Amino acid sequence: MHAWNRRRTLAVTLGLTGALALTACGADGPASSPTATGSAPADPVVVTLVSHDSFSLSEADTAALAEQGIEVEHVKIGDGGTLVNQLVLTKDAPLGDVVYGIDNTFASRAVDAGVFEPYTSPSLPEGAQGALIGDALTPVDQGDVCINVDDAWFAEQGLEAPTTLDQLADEDYRDLLVVTNPATSTPGLGFLLATIGAYGEDGYLAYWQSLVDNGLKVVDSWEDAYYTDFTQGEGTRPLVLSYGSSPAYTLADDGSSTTSAMLGTCFRQVEYAGILQGQDAGEAAQLVIEHLLSDEFQRALPENVYMYPVADVPLPEPFEQHAALAPDPITLDPATITANRDDWIQAWSDAVLG
Structure with a gap:
């Protein structure tokens, strides 16, 4: 079984980062935001990231966000279709703060249902502008x-x-x-x-x-x-x-x-990130999306989720030689x-x- 199987075996779940039950977030009220300089506040802001089963945060991701005063809890909810269905069903009691992994075959359903707050990352590369869906989702990867x-x-x-x-x-x-x-x-x-x-x-x-x-x-x-x-x-x-x-x-x-x-x-498939309506993480939710567009995260995408970055970053040699878009x-x-x-x-x- 080659490494590609990790990306698409929906029944296999890679290790959770901060696993937790699927309960609505926000019970403790709004949290403070990280400082603009990126230094960690005394109490980190907890951001719940919801995704499909085929994505896991790396230790490098966790560390980079911790430097900005953000502690990420990660919830996985099936494949892309199941993820959208659950987000729509729970939009009045959101399962988290940020979602990553909705693709263009299902994204409009969630947008039309009012699942997301308006936010498009200012860091989005110019070449990815054509993949935008309204003003609530940021393209992160493609394949x-x-x-x-x-x-x-x-x-x-x-x-x-x-x-x-x-x-x-x-x-x-x-x-x-x-x-x-x-x-x-x-x-x-x-x-x-x-x-x-x-x-x-x-x-x-x-x-x-x-x-x-x-x-x-x-x-x-x-x-x-x-x-x-x-x-x-x-x-x-x-x-x-x-x-x-x-x-x-x-x-x-x-x-x-x-x-x-x-x-x-x-x-062509495009996967998106967005901020869930009713979340309590404030600016920290935006910073998580900015991290997903960082050069560090984008460079790791081909070997992490076997998709292509939206940013102009180097690809692994096998991708360059044998897996052109x-x-x-x-x-x-x-x-x-x-x-x-x-x-x-x-x-x-x-x-x-x-």
């Missing part, structure tokens, strides 16, 4: 959901690998593709959205039917697809739905990657996703699963 290719398998077979969505339905690639269910899998949802972005609402189901006719396999989880069905694991299918960064973790002894991402199939990813407006997501998933389920 691509893409079809991955077992290049070694195709080389052994003497078969040219596909490079486009259309080619996946060609007879040459019959019974070679495995994807995940958008109703049960975050990458599955991302790929469904990619096909809607590429073929439109009038054409995406016909495209999926062409994949089904060509021997498509659908499984419930990324782990099943990658480790059971993909030829780089134990399976027989050399085309798998995964991430643009996955090839950075399939390295041969000479440092080359045995896989690649089909960059023309990629859907797609130059022209498929995107959809977050508000459009929120308005149609459930209907799209149901229509897909009826057409593909029957």
Whole structure:
């Protein structure tokens, strides 16, 4: 099992930093804010950070925030969809002060429900301005959901690998593709959205039917697809739905990657941080978001959550060489996703699963 599995195994929870029960914060009233100079006050301000299961604060993060007089308690709440659902259900008694890890497939639902206070970090890099959703969420990281290719398998077979969505339905690639269910899998949802972005609402189901006719396999989880069905694991299918960064973790002894991402199939995901409405941490909540945009935190993102930073910081060498972001990813407006997501998933389920 390569290191990538840590990012997407939703059932595996990395160590908590300051674990606590899921109870509403703020029972003790407003806390004092850290000093503007960053020196720690006598009593640190406690900030509860809520995130999805796949993120953990490092010791370096905890120490850097402590220097600003902030003690972070970290609560994890399932995957990105579960996180948003819980935040909406508890908006009148928030589970914390700051949230990190809501992505663009679910963000508008939380914004429209009034979950967040208005705040956008003044430290946000110019290149990330286009990812803003209103005035309540700050982009922190980004990544691509893409079809991955077992290049070694195709080389052994003497078969040219596909490079486009259309080619996946060609007879040459019959019974070679495995994807995940958008109703049960975050990458599955991302790929469904990619096909809607590429073929439109009038054409995406016909495209999926062409994949089904060509021997498509659908499984419930990324782990099943990658480790059971993909030829780089134990399976027989050399085309798998995964991430643009996955090839950075399939390295041969000479440092080359045995896989690649089909960059023309990629859907761009962006993860956000925001301040929860009704929180009591004051300025300290803003300082936590500023830390998430710091060079130190941004440099660690690829090896911590296997996503790409929004800041212009150096990437680990395997990312630089084998895991470039797609130059022209498929995107959809977050508000459009929120308005149609459930209907799209149901229509897909009826057409593909029957």
